[in-house]
Amino acid sequence: MIDFATHPDQYRHWTLRVDGPIAELILNVDEEGGLKPGYALKLNSYDLGVDIELYDATQRLRFEHPEVGAVLVSSAMDRVFCAGANIAMLGQSSHVEKVNFCKFTNETRFGVEDASENSRQRYIAVIDGTAAGGGYELALATDYIMLVDDGSSAVSLPEVPLLAVLPGTGGLTRVVDKRRVRRDRADFFCTVTEGVRGKRALSWKLVDELVPRSRLRETAMERAVAFADEAGRPEGAQGVELTPLHRTIGDAEVSYNTITIELDREQGAAVFKIRGPESPAPADVAGIHDAGVAFWPLALARDLDDAILHLRANEPEIGTWVLQTEGDGEKVAAYDALLAANSTDWLIREITLYLKRTLKRLDVSSRSLIALIEPGSCFAGTLLELALAADRSYMLEGTFEDSNLPPATVRPTAMNFGPLPMGNGLTRLETRLLDDADALAAVRDEIGADLEAEEAEELGLVTFTPDDIDWEDEVRLAVEERHSFSPDSLTGMEASLRFAGPETLETKIFGRLTAWQNWIFQRPNAVGEEGALKRFGTGKQAAFDRKRV
């Protein structure tokens, strides 16, 4: 089992140091510390395990260290920043493993950008030596790239010439779309194994600054101090410690404080029961800070984040996630109101951003999402986003004959109108009601209202509203039917239907770039017995089918 929970005390590959407003993340990969046997993580190359630590560090920096305004990312190895994803690891990985690995590393890099942009924790890459492939892609996710000017330190994306695959962590897209490297220069850059160094790297905008090695440390600290000064991080804030999650992972059930997941292996389905808050929302911001990780929205974000990662990595045959909630919508709305009213508080901001990132993770999970809205559920505000993220939703019209629970309702809150955008930059409601301002205004008018099935359907919030007589059959058929389809075609279909509207760096990377990479990961030119990924390091040349597709 791949476990995404870790702690700086357990890191094998990264060192996290915090000194006032400046943090350092130093990469020193333990060659023998791979997640699986069969490959040595030489030259600061990484596997999923290295990235799990990086993700943990970025999360702790946000929650435990509100004082940090700049993060220096560097290497402890001599003349090597990072060699990127380990090639032997890729060569021995299954298709599912490769794709999951790329997805998680991409999400982590977007998290770094989210910290720079929205939390004012700005990342700086300090490159002494070579930053190749995923190594340079890590640098591309930071705000500022420094490169030693010594005639040999270089940045490169050698995947195409060396391995016959694409840089898998957004490198192609970030080079032209984020850093505005001219496309013809990018074309050249991505075909030279040794990469680009010195003045050319700077003038082509591949890096932001060249520094002599003798002044590297000093200059990096100067930049970090300047970034941290600009950042304006909260004064005297107390971090919230991310204590270990309470979870139980079984074969039939996975449970967290706020979520229980039942696995139906026969139908290839996981049924999420997400519990709304039990206690009322704290009265004020101080109450939230006191509650810390016990504060329901933070607990929910952490549990859901881990649950998604766990199921994606460890349960590939569970293709359908059924999303249910239980609890009091009124209470959820009260928590939402607290978040909205205190959005300038650093911790509230972090919690909201974390919810945003976690819901985005759901959007790019290659699983069919079906929301069931039944009596006793609490699809309000933040939890309503789950239903809006679903590929389709079923809401019971009326009540169940054998129950005295009142009819189910959904309730829009301010959280559905801005703080939790999708990767395309729109809210889930905006994506759903694309360019229909009237329909969007009609939902906005109902903020705070408990909407029963008929109203919810009229407003476009739910897909189907069967009554008690049809409910069980309709829901069962939907899940069974999903299980009968080809998982691949569902992945392609869902990726195409979920993101209407504008595109961003993020949707380009998770849509276009990922799809091309997945295709290449299937092609004999890369993964066949004579393919480049298999033959790398054997001394034998890859043999290619020359047909252009």
Next chain:
Amino acid sequence: MIDFATHPDQYRHWTLRVDGPIAELILNVDEEGGLKPGYALKLNSYDLGVDIELYDATQRLRFEHPEVGAVLVSSAMDRVFCAGANIAMLGQSSHVEKVNFCKFTNETRFGVEDASENSRQRYIAVIDGTAAGGGYELALATDYIMLVDDGSSAVSLPEVPLLAVLPGTGGLTRVVDKRRVRRDRADFFCTVTEGVRGKRALSWKLVDELVPRSRLRETAMERAVAFADEAGRPEGAQGVELTPLHRTIGDAEVSYNTITIELDREQGAAVFKIRGPESPAPADVAGIHDAGVAFWPLALARDLDDAILHLRANEPEIGTWVLQTEGDGEKVAAYDALLAANSTDWLIREITLYLKRTLKRLDVSSRSLIALIEPGSCFAGTLLELALAADRSYMLEGTFEDSNLPPATVRPTAMNFGPLPMGNGLTRLETRLLDDADALAAVRDEIGADLEAEEAEELGLVTFTPDDIDWEDEVRLAVEERHSFSPDSLTGMEASLRFAGPETLETKIFGRLTAWQNWIFQRPNAVGEEGALKRFGTGKQAAFDRKRV
């Protein structure tokens, strides 16, 4: 050899009728008329040959029938509009063939939309019976979809449930992005084999109008008349007949009036020599109309269009296209000036739109494009777009020692600043100099100037400027190197680097949707011996690997 040239007299599958301002395109596929043996084109299903006729018809409508303002697309079969791409054909096609087929059909559908939007020839789909898969996708490319309301006529995208592939001609994207069908309804729609009919089809925005069968013909004509009235097509205009191209297709050389292509099979390269105009530009619009298909920009668009299609379909192992021009840049600029000065003339508009579409075809060709700018070349305006479309360009600095030709120059014209946008909606210059208004203004200041290598490089117009001593080696190495890389990784890389900036329906379809489809076309769940595409029609169920990727 697949030939893209045809004529209405030779059509086997379509009937084209023109009656004043209204044209009719009637599909009546000849079951035995497939391009290859091994499949019968039942139920108005199509293969590439059917689509080649459709493309020819849309081109002739634009050039030969300027009086037409509305085009009714219907079927001659009883209760069947079109069953989409023929499944047996797909099942027996190679990966290259499938992908090429989808690319061409996509381009043809974007051409239909271009006619509706920019030529005011609006297409109307008249569906009596079933429009399934590619059949409904054809309707989605029109401006207005009419569906018979008889309890059985339906539109559907059954690819996922039936075949384990995606609708391959933009259906998923057009449903949510063009027609604004809600994503959860789209999810349901794309999973029901029988599709959606009647009131639900209308209220979900899958169609624009329901009509009783008894009134179908009458209502369709009413709509066509109304569209044609609105269209405001030119009064009393004379069409230009698209006479057969002059071309010779040999094993080592392919030649047209304006282009000669040498094939270097050893290096997997095609060297395009594109000739600028020989005679001076006509004095006025009347001269252009008199010249007709001999007018150089139109001749160029036709030759280049056919050459691209020929090489894509028939020469898959020729992975690099080297783009060269020869002639007088001054004359090219004079033609450009004539196009710009008369852009409201219907024929000039059509020629410019055709150049635009042909250059877009180049952008989405999965071939490496290298432009060589040498003495004697004429990379001005419209032809400069070729160099800007290239993945990289080499411009000789100075002269060749053994030649008395003056140094090469490039010349921007107004054609580089708007009339020939890429699929992303930006000009090639805007994409290249992304968000750099100053750099763009600097090029604009040089409109009409002949820029030598140093200036061209400074303005960001060319990639490398070797001199006589380095030229041959550098160019040879670039071509050889390209040939040494995996064709697949080049395709993915180029598709990612060429389209920086905003995304549109078009880049979504050619980028994201196509990449996912290509991936699925490689997956055993679709194309393996037990895959859905192979087993369709055999009576045996497909067997799927259940792992989600």
